[in-house]
Amino acid sequence: MSKKRDKTGYSFFEDVHAVVRLIPRGRVTSYGAIAHYLGTKMSARMVGWAMNAAAKEKDIPAHRVVNRIGLLTGKHHFKGHSMQKRLEAEGIQVKKDSIVRFQEHFWDPARELS
DNA sequence: AACATGACAAGTT
DNA sequence: AAACTTGCCATGT
Numbered sequence: 001m002s003k004k005r006d007k008t009g010y011s012f013f014e015d016v017h018a019v020v021r022l023i024p025r026g027r028v029t030s031y032g033a034i035a036h037y038l039g040t041k042m043s044a045r046m047v048g049w050a051m052n053a054a055a056k057e058k059d060i061p062a063h064r065v066v067n068r069i070g071l072l073t074g075k076h077h078f079k080g081h082s083m084q085k086r087l088e089a090e091g092i093q094v095k096k097d098s099i100v101r102f103q104e105h106f107w108d109p110a111r112e113l114s
Numbered sequence: 115a116a117c118a119t120g121a122c123a124a125g126t127t
Numbered sequence: 128a129a130a131c132t133t134g135c136c137a138t139g140t
Contacts, residue, residue, distance in 0.1 A: 011137090012136070030122085030123090031121070031122050035123080035135090036123095041122090041124065041134070041135085043134065043136060044123050044124090044135085045119095045120060045121085045122050045135065045136080046136050046137070047122075048121035050137090052120085052121065053137095062121085066121085074121030
C-alpha cells in the first residue's frame with residue numbers, strides 16, 4: 001500500500017496500525033478509543049477502514065478491535081470469520097458476537113500509553 | 115473527475 | 128428515551 005502522508009505527517013493507517021500492534025494479548029479496544037488517542041474523534045470510521053487494511057497484515061491483531069459496545073462488527077472482513085475464535089483463544093469470552101465483560105477487557109491507548 | 119460508501123461515535127433534536 | 132445529523136478521510140465506482 002502506498003503510504004500517503006497528509007500535511008501533518010503520517011497517514012492514519014500508520015498510526016492506527018501502530019496502536020493496534022500495541023494492544024496487549026487478551027485485551028481489546030474500540031475504534032473510538034483509537035480515534036480519540038490519535039487526536040479526537042477524528043473519524044472512528046476511518047479507524048475501521050484502516051482495520052480493513054490491517055486485517056490483511058498478519059502482524060496486526062485487528063481482531064482485538066471492536067466497536068464501542070464490544071460487538072464484533074467487523075468479523076465479516078476476517079478471513080474465515082475466525083475473529084471470535086482468536087479472541088476466545090486469548091481468554092476473551094464472546095457471546096452472540098459481543099464481548100463478555102467488555103469493559104474489563106477494555107484497553108484504552110490514551111490511558112495505558114499516554 | 116465527481117459521488118457514494120464504509121469494521122463508528124458523539125452530539126442534538 | 129429514540130431517532131436524526133454531523134464529523135472525518137481513504138477507497139471504490
